[in-house]
Amino acid sequence: MSTERTLSIIKPDAMAKHIIGDIINRFEKNNLHVVAARMMHLSQSEAEQFYLVHHARPFYADLVSFMSSGPVLVMVLEGDDAIAKNRQIMGATNPKEALPGTIRADLAESIDHNAVHGSDAAETARHEIAFFFKPEELVG
Ligand code: CMP
Numbered sequence: 001m002s003t004e005r006t007l008s009i010i011k012p013d014a015m016a017k018h019i020i021g022d023i024i025n026r027f028e029k030n031n032l033h034v035v036a037a038r039m040m041h042l043s044q045s046e047a048e049q050f051y052l053v054h055h056a057r058p059f060y061a062d063l064v065s066f067m068s069s070g071p072v073l074v075m076v077l078e079g080d081d082a083i084a085k086n087r088q089i090m091g092a093t094n095p096k097e098a099l100p101g102t103i104r105a106d107l108a109e110s111i112d113h114n115a116v117h118g119s120d121a122a123e124t125a126r127h128e129i130a131f132f133f134k135p136e137e138l139v140g
Contacts (some may be wrong), residue, residue, distance in 0.1 A: 007128035012070035013113040
């Protein structure tokens with residue numbers, strides 16, 4: 001096992017439900033520690049840039065619109081195998097396919113409003129962390 005960092009975003013649907021404490025508690029109980037955090041309201045252009053990899057997908061416009069519709073909490077999580085562990089804790093992208101006990105099964109409504117985002121691989125994590133945070137903003 002190796003110590004990794006991954007990017008986590010609590011999305012506007014979960015922010016509106018005031019469940020950030022529940023979500024962060026799930027990370028901390030699983031030894032994923034928050035080493036950077038910022039609450040922000042993404043502009044349309046920031047959301048477009050962040051999700052650029054999906055620009056050709058049919059859901060891109062809705063995704064950008066949703067992610068810029070309200071505040072988000074952007075975090076860097078650190079821990080052993082943080083990238084895979086975060087994805088396990090989140091559950092499948094579509095809450096209807098997510099295992100019971102995962103964030104998306106317990107707290108999300110739909111594939112569009114699925115409560116959280118997490119980096120899917122080491123290279124993506126590096127890129128996504130650098131998108132939001134300067135190296136000196138990470139502590140721990
Ligand atoms: P996220 O992990 O933030 O990455 C891209 C997002 O696009 C994804 O979560 C979903 O919320 C959203 N999305 C909407 N439709 C789809 C789809 N068919 N496949 C994958 N992601 C989708």
